[in-house]
Amino acid sequence: MKVINVDVAIIGTGTAGMGAYRAAKKHTDKVALIEGGTYGTTCARVGCMPSKLLIAAADASYHANQTDQFGIQVDRISVNGKAVMKRIQTERDRFVGFVVESVESFDEQDKIRGFAKFLDEHTLQVDEHSQVIAKRIVIATGSRPNYPEFLAAAGSRLLTNDNLFELNDLPKSVAVFGPGVIGLELGQALSRLGVKVKVFGRSGSVANLQDEEMKRYAERTFNEEFYFDAKADVISTLEKNEAVEVIYFDKSGQKTTESFQYILAATGRRANVDKLGLENTSIKLDEKNNPLFDELTLQTSVDHIFVAGDANNSLTLLHEAADDGKVAGTNAGAYPVIAQGQRRAPLSVVFTEPQVASVGLSLRQIADLYADQSTTNYVVGQVSFEGQGRSRVMGKNKGLLKVYADQSSGKFLGAEMFGPAAEHIGHLLAWARQQQMTIQTMLTMPFYHPVIEEGLRTALRDAQHKLLVDKQTMNEFIMTHDNAIKLVI
Template identity: 50%
Template sequence: MQERDVDIAIIGAGSAGLSAWHAARKHSDSVVLIEGGEYGTTCARVGCMPSKLLIAAAEAAHHARDTEGFGVRVRGEIEVDGGAVMARVKRERDGFVKRVFKSMQRIDEADRITGDARFADPHTLVVGDHTRLRARNIVIATGSRGTWPGFFEAAGDRLVVNDDVFEWDDLPESVAVFGPGVIGLELGQALHRLGVRLRIFGVGGALGPFRDDAVRELADDTFNEEFYVDPDARVESIERDGDQVVISFLERHSGKRLTERFDYLLAATGRRPNLDRLDLEKAGLAIDDKGVPHYNRFTMQCRNADDSPGHVFIAGDANQELPLLHEANTQGRIAGDNAGRYPELRAGLRNVPLAIVFTDPQMATVGASRGELEQRYGGCDCIATGEASFEDQGRAMVMRENRGMMRLYAEHGSGQFLGAELFGPRVEHMAHLLAWSLEQRLSVSRMLEMPYYHPVLEEGLRGALRNLNANLQLGPAITERCMECGPGD
């Protein structure tokens, strides 16, 4: 076994690991990157990019079928060539992966180690059966993988996760999706629009990222006009029969017991961090009940079992905080920088929460939810809400995409904008504007002073801001009252 000493070892060559490597290299030439699986980030290989390729194909099919309302008639039936759809998805996906791999090749081969890493002691990693690394500091960036309840195992090899979808050579006839979160809704709607028979089942009533009851209920009604989704389903049994999965459930609207057959059961029920094979008990870290090290979200530094700050850092999906690409990049950069300068540390800039779901209508959240804000302010009535509907919004009506609503939140007294939940056409762009406004701590009145072109969807955002501004109680007396139970209490 090869013995080697390095300054910094980074476990995982995904988005967080690559960001950590580049940041750490500014402090030392002795940095190694360890990867146990295939090179190429989750985003490029099985996440953001292939899913958007599938969604783009679905949108093309949907728009081709939906021209009648514009007075445009398409003669003949719209046909979806499932094989051609999946061939393009895989071809373009492979191109994105190659670009990532090409950028990785700039890293010296001697600094890239292939194999599964595990701790032998707090400063020593064993990689595969070939390398023993002694590292001054270590960054864990091992990512995550799909997880599902044990009773899904009854589906056998008909049980798939999103990773498997992008390896299909053709589209199946039917799929049962479990989990109406980001992955389940995006892939579910795309498959439906490409002609796949679909049902989506959930537990507990959650739908996408929404926490505001009004927005969630409207999204629920809107999606159910197009395809079946039950966020709080009563599934009685899952069985394998031949090459199909047989699912018995109580139909949401009628309450009748139905038994249906599907080609696949797609589990979109969450992801678990890839930490269970690292032998973390030998790393001397403090671990929570989910097996994740305790860490500081501003430095990404893990704490030792004796509660002292340590030389191990964690970034990206491995810490389960915010499994998003831009967050992985940010966390990786902070972790790598601090691993490089340790024992000196610097608090990294953490951006405001921003999440976007590429369904139609799109879903987005910015900042804190209404519930989180009420908890933050100790239940005090210090939060104002404003809303607007897309049903009568001019540009949305022109496009025949006038579905959805938005709810915005601000602080009484100061008038500072605090967060939003958006459901509507192309809200990815408005979500960015709101995230930038929140980063700059703008007040609602200042946001209303910005230019709004006509006719654009952002005029709907202005309407919500006007409603929010009208509901605000401003002035020092209100501010002082809210500060009594204000942020941080």
């Protein structure tokens, strides 16, 4: 048994692990980077990059079939499923290759292959060949697909985003479970490529939107392309005769039995911490058995152990994992000196069409912010893209945008959008939120004509108008109240 003593041990070589390694190496040369699986991040191998390749192919097919509105007729569109999947795999492997090159460029003496498990709060057992004794440890083990037990009955017909992109051809039909980011992105893309798709939700969630009006709008819009029930009543799934049988009640309440070539489980991910031997430490866990941690320092309840990226099950996004890795690696390397990491304004994007963007504080967070106040203390500015100039010119004029602002200060709090170019408008709004801008200041920024961003200006103007009306109403109330006091006196 080989015994290795280091200052910092990092478990996992994904986005967070690589960031932690680079940061820790700035403080000490005694770093161990442990990996039991294949090199290559979730994003590059099974996540954001292959999914966007599928979406790009789907958009090419879909828009070629939407040219009539411009007076252009296309005779025939055909989808070569094998060619689509071949390009996805080729480009995916190229992206993964860049990640592997990065890991391979790290000092060879720092890399240890094998699965790590805690023996105590400073000792890691790596397979049967090594023990790593570390002064500080960073857990960056990533996540994996998580799905309810009844979907397991699909057997070999069950797909997740971890194996969907290994298919050699497009499937003929797919039942998608989970109308979140992964489910709607992949479901719509497959539908646009000619796959028969039905999407089933359970709780009514739609792409993580919180505004009820926007949620209903999005569900109606998706239903124009494929069957989507956000509150489906599914009885069972069962692998049967080289297919999977799904029994469910349709939207009219009719019990229906339908066969699909595959089920795609897109019902969330779980942190890869359940096999780390955390029970051999005193790390405090939440109700899902994930480590509790400080969001600014990424310290667990054991102050020399940190958790970063998908492993902390917080914001499972590449840019958040990269930031996490830098914070955790810096603090592990510089320990006992601990610094709070600078967090960016929250930003998430769903690459459906229309796209979805969420920025800053969510509606739930805003409600909590003003929970102890008797009146609503924020305003909502909104716009519909159905009549927005550039959107109509492009034939992409579906969607809503709502921006939220503090009533007293006019400060921009957050936004939700289901509409065209949400990935770009989302970035503008995230920058504004990070700079703590007010609605008035945002309206002094340049808006070119004609662009989709003019829709954002309309929403900001709506918010500004409501802020002025609210202030006028408040002033009138104060004046009336003061006069009433004077009369009493």
